Amino acid sequence: MELLQELIAIDHTSPQPVYLQISHAMIAGIRQGKLRKGLKLPGTRGLADLLHVNRMTVVAAYQELDAQGWIEMHARQGTFVKAVPPLLAPTGITRQPLPAGFPAAAGFSYDKKRILPIATSNFPSTGKLIFNDGFPDIRLAPIDALGATIRNLSRRTANRKYLQYGGAQGTLPLRETLAEFLCDTRGLAVTPENILITKGAQMGIFVAGSVILKPGDDVIVGTPGYDMADTTFRQLGARLNEVPVDAEGIDTARVERLCKKKKIRLLYVIPHHHNPTTVTLSPERRMHLLHLAAMYKFAILEDDYDYDFHYASRPIMPMVSHDSRGHVIYVGTLTKTFAPSVRFGFVVAPADFIQTATYFRKMVDTQGDSFMEHAIAELYRDGTLTRHIKKSVKLYRERRDHFCDLLQTELRDHIDFTVPDGGMSVWARFHADLKKVSARALEKGLVIKDGTSYDTDKIKYNAVRLGFASLNLKEQEQAVGILKAVLRDEAVRG
Amino acid sequence: MELLQELIAIDHTSPQPVYLQISHAMIAGIRQGKLRKGLKLPGTRGLADLLHVNRMTVVAAYQELDAQGWIEMHARQGTFVKAVPPLLAPTGITRQPLPAGFPAAAGFSYDKKRILPIATSNFPSTGKLIFNDGFPDIRLAPIDALGATIRNLSRRTANRKYLQYGGAQGTLPLRETLAEFLCDTRGLAVTPENILITKGAQMGIFVAGSVILKPGDDVIVGTPGYDMADTTFRQLGARLNEVPVDAEGIDTARVERLCKKKKIRLLYVIPHHHNPTTVTLSPERRMHLLHLAAMYKFAILEDDYDYDFHYASRPIMPMVSHDSRGHVIYVGTLTKTFAPSVRFGFVVAPADFIQTATYFRKMVDTQGDSFMEHAIAELYRDGTLTRHIKKSVKLYRERRDHFCDLLQTELRDHIDFTVPDGGMSVWARFHADLKKVSARALEKGLVIKDGTSYDTDKIKYNAVRLGFASLNLKEQEQAVGILKAVLRDEAVRG
Structure with a gap:
């Protein structure tokens, strides 16, 4: 009886029904070998008193355990634990407390290196200017x-x-x-x-x-x-x-x-x-x-x-x-x-x-x-x-023209680029070290990649895609303004 | 000039703009080697007369071809084919008519057998009673x-x-x-x-x-x-x-x-x-x-x-x-x-x-x-x-009970089954040959699989899943009615 009191902690603030809290705790007890096969469980009234719950709650919990096959209820003799804990004994996973959470590492073997890692980005933090890889402007999406x-x-x-x-x-x-x-x-x-x-x-x-x-x-x-x-x-x-x-x-x-x-x-x-x-x-x-x-x-x-x-x-x-x-x-x-x-x-x-x-x-x-x-x-x-494609093409063409003008006017001493025939980004090769540029720009609120993902073993491009399509004209000016300030500083330093 | 007339067939009922019909036909001609590199093309006025179209349409077509890099336009000398057909010559893919459609078979090698075939069903024909594999009732979907x-x-x-x-x-x-x-x-x-x-x-x-x-x-x-x-x-x-x-x-x-x-x-x-x-x-x-x-x-x-x-x-x-x-x-x-x-x-x-x-x-x-x-x-x-899950569980439980009652009352001499604890189907082993049953049922408007997909090399189950969840009570009665008639006929035959 004391064991049951220790096993079953009821949380009345939990969204989980009390009868399920009881049955889950008892399943854990059975699984851990604390409630052994053949153990006679207290009657519903006795357990209800012990746990300070309504008797019908315990009846529901026992019915649940019975329906799931964990206990046997015999009309006259009483209620007994049915499942067989010795199965668990040899590996020593009995008698352990329930884990606080799910394990962090897999217990079976698999070769992590067989799956090539790849950047799995989350959503870019909002409230920042972002040169993405050349994505459409989601503000237009129908x-x-x-x-x-x-x-x-x-x-x-x-x-x-x-x-x-x-x-x-x-x-x-x-x-x-x-x-x-x-x-x-x-x-x-x-x-x-x-x-x-x-x-x-x-x-x-x-x-x-x-x-x-x-x-x-x-x-x-x-x-x-x-x-x-x-x-x-x-x-x-x-x-x-x-x-x-x-x-x-x-x-x-x-x-x-x-x-x-x-x-x-x-x-x-x-x-x-x-x-x-x-x-x-x-x-x-x-x-x-x-x-x-x-x-x-x-x-x-x-x-x-x-x-x-x-x-x-x-x-x-x-x-x-x-x-x-x-x-x-x-x-x-x-x-x-x-x-x-x-x-x-x-x-x-x-x-x-x-x-x-x-x-x-x-x-x-x-x-x-x-x-x-x-x-x-x-x-x-x-x-x-x-219609959406037509509208987008018209808008993105304007944004490309405006953006390339900006790059030409403001950054021509710092980058090399060609005006693209289409698409949503400009491929820009930087004179200054892009890793540094990327880090400094971030401090000033502009997200720009460092371009290392394009490098091969032999070639370092020091280049990056500047996605313009999802920036309106004002945002383009802000972004290029930040980039210009960063590049000027770098040029002075360099 | 005759060649161009032959190459360019304009369809005024087509949704494709005429200037694109012209440029596409000329690209095909270049690609097939019919319009060779260096060929001088007629002036826009000449081609417009030839094709009975507005001169601006030909101007647009030539601009298109120029922008795509197929022709060169020189202010004084005229317009010339630019791309290099000899590249195509050695394999003999020149001088062929454009294919009527896309080829049906791949020209490169791949081992079809490496990908295991699997049934890729289409939507079941409507207006029929269907014993599916145990799918939810889409009429309920929120x-x-x-x-x-x-x-x-x-x-x-x-x-x-x-x-x-x-x-x-x-x-x-x-x-x-x-x-x-x-x-x-x-x-x-x-x-x-x-x-x-x-x-x-x-x-x-x-x-x-x-x-x-x-x-x-x-x-x-x-x-x-x-x-x-x-x-x-x-x-x-x-x-x-x-x-x-x-x-x-x-x-x-x-x-x-x-x-x-x-x-x-x-x-x-x-x-x-x-x-x-x-x-x-x-x-x-x-x-x-x-x-x-x-x-x-x-x-x-x-x-x-x-x-x-x-x-x-x-x-x-x-x-x-x-x-x-x-x-x-x-x-x-x-x-x-x-x-x-x-x-x-x-x-x-x-x-x-x-x-x-x-x-x-x-x-x-x-x-x-x-x-x-x-x-x-x-x-x-x-x-x-x-809420949707609760509602569905309640409804599917009723459907399961009704369906299993029907099977017990109507088909107990023809199939073996156990009432499932949950889910959306009943696993039924048939006494009569399911392949025949499946074929006959289809004639009477009931779709039921022949169960062969469950068989292994060693075991023939002659069983099938009878999805009940997406049939309302009346549909269940109709479906079981058809199955009963089929099985009675089979028993007489057998």
Whole structure:
């Protein structure tokens, strides 16, 4: 009886019902071996008195323990502990107090180093100026329209079916709508069978890479490059071959030389507004790459995340729209269009590849949010997204022009940059040490990365992407003002 | 000039602007080598006459081609093709007509068999009665509340930050809310650091499996088992060791025997309403498993997808809440609570494991829908989800009772089943051949699986899950009526 009093501490301020506090404490006691199998428990009245609770509370607790199989209640003889603590004895996990919290480290073995670490940022602190990596301005996101569309859809019974489990490939209405959109904007003659809906472009890269790559396969990437993609290929066991990116994009002559030397399985390329350098791959190099892929039988993973945001002209049509041989896997995203946290991307590829990729996608993530996919399809169909893209492109072009003017006027002695044709950031090489600049800027309330994530073993770029799209004109002036002050100080010091 | 007339077919009914039709057709001509480098193109007036379009349309088309780098415009000399078709010549992909559509098969090599095929169902045809696998009734889903919450959140500026890129681990508000919910419902003393938000339980299984398993590792699963999990472990290169599931769940004595024979890396178990058999793992076996995990140093992947839907009593607390050593990775889901297409799941594990898993999750899928995560957290906090769970449990309990009464009254001579403690389906073993039953039922308008997906090489179960939760009482009667007629016919035939 004393043992029970010691085991069961009731907290009347807890949101947990008292009867559950009692049953949980007794389960812990049984599990720890303090309440041994066969132990006769006090009657409900006795325990109620002991704990100063209503008898019906103890009855509920015993019923709970009985239903869960921890105790046996016999009409005449009384109530007995049923579970078998000796099972626990050999390892010595009995007789220990319940842990204060969940353990911090896993007790089983796994090789942490097998998973490559990658920056997993949290939300940037608010109230600060931030040069992000080139993200859209979330203040423009048509999230209210999305909420309204979800409500409207939910009221039409026929749409309720999109709440049930659907296909791993994505809903047919979204794939149909996207096929039309891709044809109108990118000259792509695709059917819904050529499309896999993903959560953002990254899932497309992961899924495509997983289908194509075996450990030890050779992959070509540009340098400087997009570290999320590079890390993903490394994680999948691929060997990375880095080819320089110059003013016309990835150097295809070097790609050809590599192809002559070794079997290349995959080439990863960002044709519009390359990440990080923002350069656009020239038409000649695009054709050269298609030619090389057909000749050396490798796959091209064309990551066209930024296609819709081109300011100088219509963007160059993607390689996939010229690919009569089926060598290109095209990855795109709506996260730049809508908002980064509204996760929709797509993979366009030959139908047989899409089917295989769909199997894999289902293992990764059973399916997408089909109801949300249906809502997004609606927003395409009723023109909301097209209007939003137009409006954003106009605004971002103004912001690019204003920002590049500022950089030219205020920082031309401190950085080198080229005006990007599109996208949401400027690739700026700094004369002063970016690590110091980044640290000093933070003191003055401006977040700017130190650019070390772009460096390779051999090359230190001392450069960073300055995202301008999510800063309005006034914020741009403030940010550049801070940067100017920091760079002037550094120049004096240097 | 004739060549251009032949190349450029203008469709005035197309939604694509005419100037783009012209530029796209000329790009195709350049790409095919029909318009060779250095070719002098007609003046804008000449081409406009030829094509019967406004001269400004041709000006726009030429500007487009120039901006994209396909042609060169020289003030006095004229306009010339710039790109270099000979690059394409060697492989013979020149001089071909543009493909009518995208190729159906990939031109690069990949091993289709490396990705294990898995059923990728589409939406079941409507207007039919369906015995699904045990899905919630989407007619109940609080989707309207979700839409309203999204709209409300979007109007408060502070919430807009959840539209930007966030953390791969899931938003802090949702992890905090979930930590409280898991403590209240499952006695789990976890912090937000112990939680990774995923898209549904399947992503949790995939991510956890990817972190733990190396090719060749031994995994224990139950049989009959959950094919999505089994296929995922196989895909990750694991060897599966099948242990029978009986009326108390997975046979832990057999598990112990296996541990003595070989190094086990991972055990996968569904403690509540095991899929497919619906049995609940007994407390003694739970303790035995924890003991074995500590002794033989393997990880337990506890898939508690159905915890919130227990009808007989409070559900037994999950193993993870007794795991003082950090051997259990706990996977749960909100898809059963809310709606299958609203994809939210979670992984609970020691903090070091969660950090490693977060790296991997970021490669799979940069992050979740943070705005939606924030909305879901709101729906927990304001009580909407708790009320919805209560309401659903009450309704599904009634549906279970009614359904099991029906099965007992109408089909007792044709099937064997046990009333499940919870969940959304009944595991029914059929006397007649299920393949035939499934085919005949479909003719009469009832969809019921043939159960072959549960069979192993050695065992044919001739059993299937009869999902009752998404059928109201009248639909249950209709479905059982059809099944009865089919089974009576089969019995006469047989």
